Amino acid sequence: MMLTPSLASPAALYRKLERESYRAFHSRLAIHKADHLFNFCVTAHAMRDYILEYLGKSKDDEKQPFHELWNKIPSLVAAQEIANSSKHFALRIRKTGSLKVAKTRAVRVRKSKFIDIYVNREGELKVVSVEAPDVSVKLSDGKVVMLHQFTCEVMEYWRKQLSQYGIKIRRQPLSQLTEKSV
DSSP: OOSOTTOOSHHHHHHHHHHHHHHHHHOOSHHHHHHHHHHHHHHHHHHHHHHHHHTTOOSHHHHHHHHHHHTTOHHHHHHHHHHHHHHHSSOBOTTTOOBOOOSSOEEEEEEEEEEEEEEOTTSOEEEEEEEEEEEEEEOTTSOEEEHHHHHHHHHHHHHHHHHHTTOOOOOOOHHHHHSSOO
16 A cells, blocks of 8 residues: 555655755754754655666665675665764664764764845845855765765755656656746
């Protein structure tokens, strides 16, 4: 029985990944940004299961080569660890139950400068520099990426993987990303 009727395929889950990335980047409150980052990471990590299911890989020995590949990609490891540490409160070694040390070195909320662009009532284009919450992720390879770059790296990886398996991604209208009807 399908419990998530809008997420019936890897392509549909990828579109949810895009929506979560958009929400995370555009949130202006640190707590909402953190919530959306968590949701993005849970969705990004779920792509593994969706792809394995799509490919008909249900046994552990069939899944293992995929997980070995995915566990070499620092941004996917970070998404996995953020999702699992938030969902389970702590990372644990499955067989022993003992605490596991995260490979991701740090996730920090900080301030960054952004540019807001809008048109005022008189039709004039306005560009305003603002400071707002952002998130930095220090990956297992030592590279520090800001939230937008992190989500873009993860989405680009999954987009290439889906394409490799012949899965086409439909573009979403802006209204689906923003929750506002256009």
